Amino acid sequence: MRLLKLLLISVIILGGLIFGLSLVFPSTAVVERTGVIHAPIDTVYAHISNLKAWENWNPWTRPDTTATLVYSDPPSGANAWYSWDGKLNSGKVTVLDSDPAKGIHYLLDIKSVRPVNGGIELKPTADGKATAIFWHMEIKLGMLPWWKLRGFVADRIYGPAMDSGLTKLSRICEGK
Template sequence: MRFFKLIVLSVVVFALFVFLLSLVFPSTAVVERTGVIHAPLDSVYAQVNNLKAWEQWNPWSRPDTTAQLVYSQQAEGAGASYSWHGQLNSGKVMITDSRKDKGVHYQMDIANMRPVKGGIELKPTADGQGTAIFWHMEIKLGMLPWWKLRGFISDRIYGPAMDAGLTKLSRICERQ
């Protein structure tokens, strides 16, 4: 009986330690990537403003390959959205703000995940020949320890996919 009490006490102390440790971590995770695309701003903006074009470069445009994408009537600009329902998950992406001089901001909701606010900001490069791009995602994690611990490694989880997406976007825009 004493051994059982020791195990229960150890589990409680460990859980308390994990919870207290999670209080040190921020309740928001931010993942950012930047780059330069050697194409005019108009060309890059056309790709990031059109949700149907996202299938070609965005790593999360089709997170479940069995899913069918359903687009809203409007596929470009603020208010445009698409949703998917597949075997693995379902979700929705909506462009919340879109301006050529600022870029595109969006909200992404995936079942059983925390909501993501993201943005793809665009500026012409200093020489005017290319486009500087800044892609960022913000995930509100809340106070639960397992979400906060996941947020601690979110850059390692999402960063490589964002890098791959920027590389694909660059190839598409530079070919045009």
């Protein structure tokens, strides 16, 4: 009986310590990638603003090969969206704002996962022959310790896919 009581007290103290320590951790995870695409800004914007074009470069457009995609009409510009419904998951991407000179900002809402605020910002390079691109995602983690701990590995989880997406986008825009 005494051993059971000691075990229960230890579990409660350990749980309290983990929760207390997690309060120090940030409640937001940010993943960012940058690059230069050797194409004019309007060419790059055409591929990031049209959600149907995302299938060619964005690693998360079709997270489930069995998913059916539904697009808004028109599929580009502010308030454009696409949704998917598949065996593994379902969700929706909504473009919050879109500007040919600056890029787009979007909300990614996946069932049973925290919403993601994202953006793909564009700037012409100094010589005007290429486009600097900045892709970022911000995930609100909340206060629960297991979500906050996931924030520490967010860059390792999402970063490689973002790198792959930027490489594909660069190849498409540069005509390679």
